[in-house]
Amino acid sequence: MKRKDIIQPFAYDLGADDQKRERHKARTLRKSQWWKRRLAKGVCHYCGRPFSPNELTMDHIVPISRGGQSTKGNVAPCCKECNNAKKQLLPMEWEQYLQQFNQE
Numbered sequence: 268m269k270r271k272d273i274i275q276p277f278a279y280d281l282g283a284d285d286q287k288r289e290r291h292k293a294r295t296l297r298k299s300q301w302w303k304r305r306l307a308k309g310v311c312h313y314c315g316r317p318f319s320p321n322e323l324t325m326d327h328i329v330p331i332s333r334g335g336q337s338t339k340g341n342v343a344p345c346c347k348e349c350n351n352a353k354k355q356l357l358p359m360e361w362e363q364y365l366q367q368f369n370q371e
């Protein structure tokens with residue numbers, strides 16, 4: 268084995284490439300009819316409240332930064348409030364945030 272072959276790229280470099288690919292896939296998915304139909308339903312995946320389609324954004328249920336992919340199973344329409352809460356809250360706080368909607 269040549270010395271060059273021993274040196275592997277750093278894990279986070281691979282991660283960055285993967286993340287780039289998933290973000291690109293997300294852009295494609297956002298243009299799809301499937302996504303437009305989901306938006307047309309006008310319901311936030313998390314709080315279940317009604318919104319107009321232009322108030323909803325595409326959210327990755329498992330964030331790309333944590334290894335989530337841009338697949339139909341991992342993206343959901345999300346309102347601004349939930350989107351912000353998901354970004355800012357710790358996983359445990361986010362669970363509590365979601366529970367307030369389930370209690371009704």
Ligand SMILES: [Zn+2]
Binds near residue numbers: 347
């Ligand atoms: Zn919401």
